[in-house]
Amino acid sequence: MFKNYLKSALRSLTKNKGFTAINILGLALGLCVCMLIVFYVVDELGYDSYNTNANRIYRVNNDIKFGGSVNNYAVSPAPLAEAFRHDLPEVEDIARFRDRGGYKVRKGDHNIQEAHFVFADPSIFNVFTLPALYGNPVKALAEPKNAVITESMAVKYFATANAVGKTLTLNDTLLYKVGAVIKDVPRRSHFNYDFFLAMSGLDESKNGAWLSNNFNTYVLVKQGTDVNRMAAKFPSMVRKYVGGQLQAAVHMDYDKFEANGDYYHLQLMPLKKIHLYSSDIAELSANGNIQYVYIFSAVAIFILLIACVNFMNLSTARSANRAREVGVRKVLGSSRKQLISQFLSESVIVTFFATLIALAGAWALLPLFNQMADKQLLIDTATMLWLLPSLLVVVLVIGCLAGSYPAFFLSAFQPVQVLKGKLSSGFKGGFLRSFLVVFQFSISVFLIIGTLVIYHQLKYIQSKDLGFNRDQVLVVHNTDILGNNSKVFKQEVRTLPGVISSTMTGFIPTNSWRNSTTFFKDASLNMKEAVTSQVWDIDEDYIPTMGMKMAYGRNFSKDMKTDTAAVIVNEAAARLLGWRDASNKEIVGVQDNMGKVLKRYTIVGVVKDFNFNSLRENISPLLFKLNENRGALAVRIGAADVGSVMKQIKSKWQSVSPNQEFSYSFMDEDFDRTYRTEQRMGGIFIAFTSMAIIIACLGLFGLAAYAAEQRTKEIGIRKVLGASTSIIVGMLSRDFIKLVIISILVASPLAWLFMQQWFLQGFAYHDNVKWWVFAVAGGGAILIAFVTISFQSVKAAIANPVKSLKTE
Structure with a gap:
């Protein structure tokens, strides 16, 4: 029995090569994306599992x-x-x-x-x-x-x-x-x-x-x-x-x-x-984010649903072409159960071939995916031990689910009606196909909007005024290993042509954690007037080199001996202390964790707030002290001199410390690395969104081909009566474009709710979802759908009407 099902299924699939290819390709693309996402999710969920306990x-x-x-x-x-x-x-x-x-x-x-x-x-x-x-x-x-x-x-x-x-x-x-x-x-x-x-x-x-x-x-x-x-x-x-x-x-x-x-x-x-x-202060490494696991898991499910919907849609759409086959089989004694088994066998075979292609595709695309996701995923023996059984289950489950409606739909045909040629797809079949097209494109539009919002937010972050100038600043790391030569190195660098200014400090305003200390307005240590603040040790060149601005008061000065007991606070700290202009105010700091030493400081200035944490967080209190710190040398360089000055700085380093490695970075690159995860996820999101659109368009292409085939005689008559190609293309495209417009109306509010109220709320500083995002997503979806449909519509419109009407 199974051998007969298999032979009949293969014969039916090879007879309709075009539709079979669309189904296999659509499922293969969907399964390929799902495999890549599953590899990513399994990898993320498996951290620290190597520990026995x-x-x-x-x-x-x-x-x-x-x-x-x-x-x-x-x-x-x-x-x-x-x-x-x-x-x-x-x-x-x-x-x-x-x-x-x-x-x-x-x-x-x-x-x-x-x-x-x-x-x-x-x-x-x-x-x-x-x-x-x-x-x-x-x-x-x-x-x-x-x-x-x-x-x-x-x-x-x-x-x-x-x-x-x-x-x-x-x-x-x-x-x-x-x-x-x-x-x-x-x-x-x-x-x-x-x-x-x-x-x-x-x-x-x-x-x-x-x-x-x-x-x-x-x-x-x-x-x-x-x-x-x-x-x-x-x-x-x-x-x-x-x-x-x-x-x-x-x-x-x-x-x-x-x-x-x-x-x-x-x-x-x-x-x-x-x-x-966990994303707490002082993590040992940059952790992942469960939100991305949820998002990509949802994307995988959506893409797989789109691929399954394609199969269901194309199978039910071609039901009329197989109606006589069903009628003959029933007349010859086939039961409904046997017919359902036959159609499910076809579905499982399509899924099987699609899975083989998907596995090959995932293997071929894995190096590119690793590069995009910054992963080191492998399809090795350990992976295959769980992957192959999982794929077998996937073939059976998806094959049966995707083929269930077509199987039950086709097997329900009455033999007397179909053999008389009185079959009509009916309201239910047409309504279901329309609903599934709307479902597919709603997901696609949702993903397009999500991708545009993510990239707009990243652009907003990268162009935001941070309160300091990160451009043209070279950071030479590990200058503390120079010992007493660090001051010599700084002075020699400052004399180089093209160097605007430099500062020796380990506190670079990019995302990292430093120790915090509590300060009070006075020695009474009133907790209601306490401020817990980060404390940075800087020199008098720090603020101008970083391009920061003073809101009140002055910068440190090496000529002012009293500045050893002076501090500069940011506006956030001043606000918490209850002062707008905190200059010339005094605060008391706890010098050790046992509360044994208190020290009084004079605030000589207030620096304008600048972002030194991730833009996911609000600006927190910060206090500058005039103390020596040899952690790094930050050098502001003229725009036209970066390459030559960097070589000269390296030469100075080697002359001061020939046996020490010269390590450097640029501050703008350090800042961008803070959001590298978002950038990587944005790139992956674009790739997955593109796949979803391609799969949806494959289904639309197949339905358009079927619609054109079903209306061949109508098109021939209209052409004989004088209809132009553009009129026929519009007639065939109109119904599909309406469905895409409905998809846009369904997806837009859902996408706005998700991106505005969930994704963007993860950033303390963000722009709102713009109107043009919906215009671009909607216009893009309509254009993509129209181009997809037009290929079949134009083909049908320019066909010779004599061929379609010669039997009439």
């Missing part, structure tokens, strides 16, 4: 409201780990990371700057699954001057994976002994370190300050632990450990702290949720 590992986050601001930290206090270990029996083990930035590593006679360093507790290797190749990493980090490195770093610096016992020279003076070598950290990890230094060698790790958050802390809970019950103990722990230090620092007991509406909340973040659900 991933379901029992949590990061301790710290959410604090204090001094007029709310901060959600991915870090916690240094003593928290020991407190958890002592107070919570549910804890099996606990470990900390402290990221202090990169180091230069000696290789031969020169140094290489490496970014992926971290101080770590030995228990890190008990909490996370980081297999050792050589040595014992737990024992290794028990010694203060020991390091654990990855296999790739061992090969890079010692030409062998077994580097145990070798010595690492960091920043020319620090010596660390390699105590163990581990496998490289898996790509799908929310941290990516190559060098693990012993935490015991870091004095900061031993302090008892609960009001300072600098350590990423991970807790491994025991089997069967109810984490909600465990978290219920946190408030009493906070009161126990934080209360006394809060009283010492700001002379306020914890009850009053809470009565003011402030809070200090410890939260448990499941390890496997960090990558997609």
